[in-house]
Amino acid sequence: MTEKSTQKIIDELFRHFYRELLSEPHYAVFFERYDVDLIRQKQGQSFLELLELSDEDIHENGLKIGKIHINIGLPFEDLYAGYHKLQQLIPIYFNEHWLVDHQLFRRLSLQKMAAAEGYFQSYIQQMAHEIAITVEKRNLLLRPSYAELANQPLICLKEILGHLLDEESPLPEMDYEVCPLTDQLANHTCLNGEERIELEKLHSLQHIMGHNFLFFVKSKEYALAVFLLSRFYGMALDLSNRIGLAFQMSFIQELQKDPLTHFYLRHDMETLIDSALNLSVADKRNVAIIMLDLDDFKFINDSHGHLAGDHVLKEVSELFSQVVRESDKIFRYGGEEFLILLDGAGIDVASGIAERLRKLIENHPFDLGMHRTTKITASIGIAAYHPATMEKVPSARHFIDVCDRMLLKAKHSGKNRIEYC
Structure with missing residues (x-):
């Protein structure tokens, strides 16, 4: 197979790939704002270059791909689904001997893992910034003592992300029993029995998820880490919102109470x-x-x-x-x-x-x-x-x-x- 014929086959492969991709409505909507032909040509050229790259260069290339995809707003599951679709189409266009000779699936797998790592690196930066904005907004909306407590689940996650971005930044307290929020939820007078039980359960789950997340990162399972981080953030935000709402309702109820007896008016x-x-x-x-x-x-x-x-x-x-x-x-x-x-x-x-x-x-x-x-x-x-x-x-x-x-x-x-x- 000559370089020219390889280029032609790759071009046909990616035409097929984008034809199937754009047949799905959410991809069609997403790519409306982009020049699909230009993207297809660039991806085809990158695919051709992949055949000649060293493993180290493949890793660097994959990191860039992951970062590009998160910056254009493509969900991680769509990035991985694209790789899966491409892997299904490749055997249609290349024979088995050629694939073995060029180690294409191994190369593509290396790139895919590196893309997950690149996506993850950009994702934690974006999320740390988003958490900082959310915390600042809550500081403006809630009384200082309430905001400090309500923000703790998000600040805990932000400190974990900060440690991943800079190892010199300390991790928050990961032990549920020792975590300051555990004691505060157990003893805060603004929470009733049912609220307290539900918030303590969520807080315990957040610690479990935090340990699992760090395990995946340490194991360099970046694809799993990205998926778990999304859930981790959702849980931290939910817990933070519930604590904030409980305190807001408590504050409102206090306004409705007699200041002498603390009974309802x-x-x-x-x-x-x-x-x-x-x-x-x-x-x-x-x-x-x-x-x-x-x-x-x-x-x-x-x-x-x-x-x-x-x-x-x-x-x-x-x-x-x-x-x-x-x-x-x-x-x-x-x-x-x-x-x-x-x-x-x-x-x-x-x-x-x-x-x-x-x-x-x-x-x-x-x-x-x-x-x-x-x-x-x-x-x-x-x-x-x-x-x-x-x-x-x-x-x-x-x-x-x-x-x-x-x-x-x-x-x-x-x-x-x-x-x-």
Whole structure:
């Protein structure tokens, strides 16, 4: 086979290659902005030169190919799919003896591996830059303490990439148990139970993926490293976004809470109760509310001052935390009146919570300041909805009115007692 005939066959090979490539819609769209004939000619010439290159030159050539492809925005899987398609077409145009003599598949394989390495090198540079921009944006959007915590998964990945770009840059802490974020997620007060479990699980998976990623890089399995890095970045970004969202929601909720007791303010109360009642029908789940009013609280304000009254209200709110469940929502309904929404609780559960709360308040010495204490009691009303036995779903307003009537009944019946219907 002469050099001229080889050139002609290579030209036919690449015409066939691009004909099949452009028959696929996403390739056709991608190459609309390029001169395909010029690219085809250049690739054909490069393919011809590949037959004469040393292994070292093939490696350098492959590195350039990988970097070119990422710079023009071609996904890595498409680069590798192109090599696979070319390897399928080659036996159609060249006989087996010629392929063996020229070691074409070995050469092409070397170039393919080097292209993966070149793609990977450019990819980590691009990703490190993208992470830096994302971190900076989050610093502007979140409160500093929240942004610092939310950015940690991304900063961890950025430090790994920084180490790969410059070995003198230290790796982040790769041990999940020792990682600072592990302890912060476990102990941060802004996270509820379910959020905490989900974030800790994602964080643990990020560490596992980090170890796997570094193993592939160390083993020079750059194709696998590229694929894993894409998933690694997606997981780090997801974890970072979820932490940021959890803290944003916590901050918003804090704005909706009473600054003294840290209970919810009542402006969203009816909406939340309506939502719980409507969902209870579909889920066949009970719903109850408790209204609690501190007996003769006006006497404390009038006799000891409003600052002393605030001391008592703050201590009452702390007693609530010993009794109510994490899923329950507590509202400051009035000055010394509170409402608890018990989603998933029937009259028995609600009565048990109310009685424990009544006893706690009755037996607690409340601090008035200036080394003074006092005793108070509470009257409580309960309303419960059981979808299994009640056909009509009450409105939130009606539900609250019923509970309020039970509270008034407890007041009129001697105070320091519970009434329910």
